[in-house]
Amino acid sequence: MVRFHQKPSVAFRVIEGNAVLIIPASAQILGLNRTGTHIWTLLASPRTAEEIAGEISAHFRIPLERARADTESFLADLRKKAVVEDVE
Amino acid sequence: MSTARTEFMAGVALRGLALSDLCSILDDAKIRWAGLKGIDLCHRAYPSPLARPMSDIDLLVDPRSLRAAAEALIAAGIPEDASDATHHRRFQWRLGAAPPIEIEIHRDLFDEPHGLPIDPAALLDRATSIALPDGSTLPVLDPSDAWIHVAGHFAYSDAGGVFVERAVADLEGLGRACALDAGELHARAAEWRLVRPIALVLSAVESARGRLTDPILRHFADLAPRFRDPRAAAARWLLRRRIERALAGLPAREPAVAMRALLAPGSIAGAKMLARAASR
Secondary structure, three states: OOOEEOOOOOOOEOOOOOOEEEEOOEEEEEEEEEHHHHHHHOOOOOOEEHHHHHHHHHHHHOOOHHHHHHHHHHHHHHHOOOOOEOOO | OOHHHHHHHHHHHHHHHHHHHHHHHHHHOOOOOEOOHHHHHHHHHHOOHHOOOEEEEEEEEEEEHHHHHHHHHHHHHOOOOOOOOOOOOEEEOOOOEEEEOEEEEOOOOOOOOOOOOHHHHHHHHEEEEEOOOOOEEEEEOOHHHHHHHHHHHHHOOOOOOOOOOOOOOOOOOHHOOOOOOOHHHHHHHHOOOEEEEEEEHHHHHHHHHHOOHHHHHHHHHHOHHHHHOOOHHHHHHHHHHHHHHHHHHOOOOOOHHHHHHHOOOOOOHHHHHHHHHHOO
């Protein structure tokens, strides 16, 4: 199963609970909400989408199905923006 | 998050990253330093670092270490930017293509010559540190030193300047957050010979924008009538004019250096400043 990990080249800071990602090469900036920040923080070590969905479901007390859908959508967005990498 | 907020947050994030980098570089080079003004105040004087905008990062180093600090930054790949200031060196910290962060490494608290009995090394001896939200620590001036520096900078370097409301908020916030005492601050300001400039500028602020309510600001503003000499009267009148223009969003008409000459403690420094102002 694919595991996801923060790309080391992406700089970020968490400011008042919200992560701000900066992609140095393009100077692209990405502001995350609290849920996104929680997922980003989890991605400090490689995780599968299923593991993250489980964490999100437990942390925010939402049904696993909804957490799974939200996580997959968010990870797809992070992949599109090239701020995460796949780890085998 | 809106685009404007994301960009604002990105600026805060970049400054945080720059600060972490600077901290490692200066600590590795064994250089004593302390954060000044915005980078200190945003953490100590405001409920959130987002509440205090700033344009650059100002750091104080021991005057004997300025060259070593500059060399350490340059060796770490942080290029120096040209500067005509007498008491600091300016650098640009960059993260890829992101907008650069301006860094100023100061060997003194005010433009030289200022004629004030300030010993930066002594300030660093009694410096303290604050915990940042990311778990790191930031060395900063002793709270009373920081307050006098901000007030003195407002009076002496900005001479009323353009950031009137921000200066008042900085002073009120720091005084409250650190439970500072007016009598103690007065004594410290007297050591630095800054009672007169601070009293005159705060009195001028009060004349221009209404009564100050903060007890420490009130203490200093109430001292202004003690200074009755023609230079003090001229300084107060000009400060008020500068502050009124600043509050109206208009540029100042009088060069700050001429204002400093009026505020300077009746010294050779004041005469030198007047000469510099005249030569511009």
